Amino acid sequence: MRMHSLQDALIVGVDFGTSxxxxxxxxxxxxxxxxxxEDYPTAHPPSASGDVMTEQDPEHWWDAFRAVIAAAVTRPGLAERVVAIGLTGQMQDVVLLDAAGLPVAPAILYSDVRAHEEFxxxxxxxPDWAARSGSLQDASGLMPKLLWLDRHRPHVLEAAADVVFGPAAAIARRLGAPALTDPTTASTTGLLELKSRRWWTGGLRALQSRSRSARLAAGLPDLLPSLVGPGSVACRLRSEDAAELGLAADTPVVLGLGDAGASTDGVSGDSPGRGYASLGGSGWIAAVTGDHDVGRPADTASPIHRLALSGDADLRIVAVQSAGTVAEWARRELLAGATPQEADEAAATRLGVLAPRPLCLPSLTGERYPVRDAAARGAFVGITPETTAVDLYLAVLGGVAYSLACGVDELNLRQPTLPTVGGGASSRVWRxxxxxxxxxxxxxVRGGExxxxxxxxxxxxETVLHRHQIRPLADQSRPAQDAGEDSPTAGAAAATSSxxxxxxxxxxxxxxxxxRMHRELHGALxxxxxAWRR
Incomplete structure (x- = not known):
């Protein structure tokens, strides 16, 4: 059922995060x-080599997608007004699908570094991999993981008709879209030539020459998704899918940018200028720039991620591999499973005590910044007899903060205020x-999640409506207290106030x-x- 006027239109936005x-x-x-x-689990299956393996079942993505639609959309007064669904989510996964768009194996996540030998x-x-792709590469990239599958699970590759790089494209494919990827997500694969915004033929040839399976050696180009601009209509809901979801048939499904580009646009927009910080499962500093606005030149090897946005704009990111994930580990293992609020209260009592606090490298499963090192692991340096469990917890949070601060310097950000989003941003101590x-x-920035x-x-x-006022969070300045709790604008105010x-x-x-001492630890270790990896 459709509404009679677009004036009452509702838009659904869906973000598939790590957890x-x-x-x-x-x-x-x-x-x-x-x-x-809705949450879904992450698996860490055992590996004979001792490498950290990180996987998710795409069926859990689908189940969670149906659950959030049922809980938040399919209710009287809402479902019939939905005119479009937008999708975004985590990037750099390896998701292999069959001809019907169903998974043939668990998805290998972006943080998985099992493929270090193949890398x-x-x-x-x-030798020109970093210059071509715009970012230093490591074992977490697409090509090493495909080569690992070629060596260890060739039957999975043979069963695959398509590969996509995250839940958003996988869900779109399941809903009837072809295999697609947006430019930001494609940039994380190491196989996109950033300058041309096309798949890099040199990388394809190198991967094919190393492969043993016919699927990679001969059929790799057919396996890759099509590159489309952000905001492209991936598909329209088929009758059977619409009935299952409780929405109208023919509703457009739109593919947005991958999570880094999506979060940047959602917080501060897509115009070159200010940066912001995110303290989610991973942590990052991100800034939209022109070709050479900040940081090192585009052809210089750097642990800064340089990702494609629309047109010639780039998104430059310094990404710390573990932020919220290492904080969760620290609360569980160091503070007896304390909640984030309990941990914050305990940490506040030791916030001004630096002498017994060690330095911490928070690299549980490799590191991306300030160095790119798949072998890096967590470390404490400087523990004393006076060091407490709370000091160790503060060292973990501080290790993430120190790494992100290096990125602020390298991106040459000169703004006085750093907007910060993500679950970790709610911690007063971490801020x-x-x-x-x-x-x-x-x-x-409240509502940054x-x-x-x-x-x-x-x-x-922007794809289906002539006009709208869905603006970045940083552009929304109305205080939450200006809107009553029962007011129709109360949710918007709460989501955009600071x-x-x-x-x-x-x-x-x-x-x-x-x-400065913290930065030197990466090289020293x-x-x-x-040696530990071997």
């Missing part, structure tokens, strides 16, 4: 109408550590000194990590 899927429903004015989240082989064949590490005011989903909704709205910035403390100079 779960978040759905938001907004109207044309960008006001929040409904939302829901070493390919890196020797491709203080980030402020002291960067020397900047840190502003917790919805940024990527709002981008997906915005991308869908808190008072957290300012650097008197300890900022000491943190700057510790940050590189050979140790390499």
């Amino acid at each position: 779960g899927v978040k759905l938001v429903v907004v109207d044309q004015q960008g006001r929040h109408r409904s939302s829901h989240r 070493d082989e390919l890196a020797g064949d491709l 203080q550590l980030l402020a002291d590490a960067t020397g900047m005011d840190v502003l917790h 919805d940024a990527a989903a709002r981008h997906a909704a915005r991308a869908a709205a 808190e008072v910035p957290t300012r650097p403390s008197p300890l900022v100079a000491e943190h700057q000194h510790r940050r 590189e050979s140790t990590f390499s």
